Amino acid sequence: MRKALIWSTLALLSVVFIYPFVWLLSASFKPRGEVFDHRLIPETFTFENYLKVWQEAPMGLWMLNTAYVTVLAAVAVTVTSAMVAWGFAYFRFPGRNLLFGVVLATMMLPGAVTMIPTYLIWNSLGMVGTLTPLWAQNLFGSAFYIFLLRQFFLGLPREPFEAARVDGANNWTIFSRIALPLCRPAIVVTWLFEFQAAWTDLMRPLIYLRDSSTFTVPRGLKALLDAYGFGGEWHWEIVMTASVITTVPMIILFFLGQRHFVKGIATTGGKG
Incomplete structure (x- = not known):
């Protein structure tokens, strides 16, 4: 009875979480007048929306821009956060814990506090209107990812590192090869987290992007939402279809990285 209750609860929660995407997928195959009929199996099944969305919007260009920004943002924050986390975990120096506390304290700063100063910096560099501000900020790491990776590094034994140092390995070799x-x-978890965050980010594209040729997918979806609203009528079938096209890559990515994702979350240590 206990197992049946657990499996029933898990099945119910799975349905709750999956239903919105199933509804979205179903709506993308419906004509305009049937989008909100709440039927999971369309009464009128059509592929016209998937053809029309590529004609009405440069989805290919937007997805290419998004992939460019997302990959660079994920790689940049993963590498820099790992380097900082390794420094806090491996090296012993005065004020290490205090400095690490300062890094964690930055997570308490709301994004709205640094939004305007950050914009002014990029504007003075002439980067507003380009894709650079959307990923280059990650070159300075992330406090959350530094914490996550540091906890993992603390769970590693020091003996292999000391043996490598005796064999003549320098700090960079120990870090990169061992x-x-x-x-x-943990690296995969960090990369996946940031990939998802950059792929779905709307705020920064709204702030920094002006030309539709530089739009990312979330910014493009916002443009579609604005463009197809006229006279109180909305072409929701186009918006739904574009949403499906942009959601599927993330689902595939998480399925491919699921094993590393679960392992990384389960094995991240709690050492301090």
Whole structure:
């Protein structure tokens, strides 16, 4: 009875979480007048929306821009956060805990506090209107990812690192050839988290992008939402179809990285 209750609860929660996407997928195959009829199986099944969305909007260009920004943002924040986390976990120096506390304290700063100063910096560099501000900020790491990776590094034994140092390995060799391979699950988790965050980010594209040729997918969806609203009537079938096209890559990515994702979350240590 206990197992049946657990499985029933899990099945119910799965339905709750999956239903919105199933509804979205169903709506993308419906004509305009049937989008909100709440039927999961369309009464009138059509592929016209998937053809029309590519004609009405440069989805290919938007997805290319999004992929460019997302990959660079994920790689940049993963590498820099890992380097900082390794420094806090491996090296012993005065004020280490205090400095690490300062890094964690930055997570308490709301994004709205730094939004205007950050914009002014990029504007003075002449980067407003380009894709650079959307990913280059990640070159300075992230406090959350630094914490996550540091906890993982603390769970590694120091003996392999000391043995490598005796053999003549320098700090960079120890970090890149021993530490990083050992914490691959945590690296994958960090990369996936940031990939999802950059792929779905709307705020920064709204602030920095002006030309539709530089739009990312979320910014493009906002443009579609604005463009197809006239006279109180909305072409929701186009918006739904574009949403499906942009959601599917993330689902595929998480399925491919699921094993590393679960392992990284489960094995991230709690050492301090």
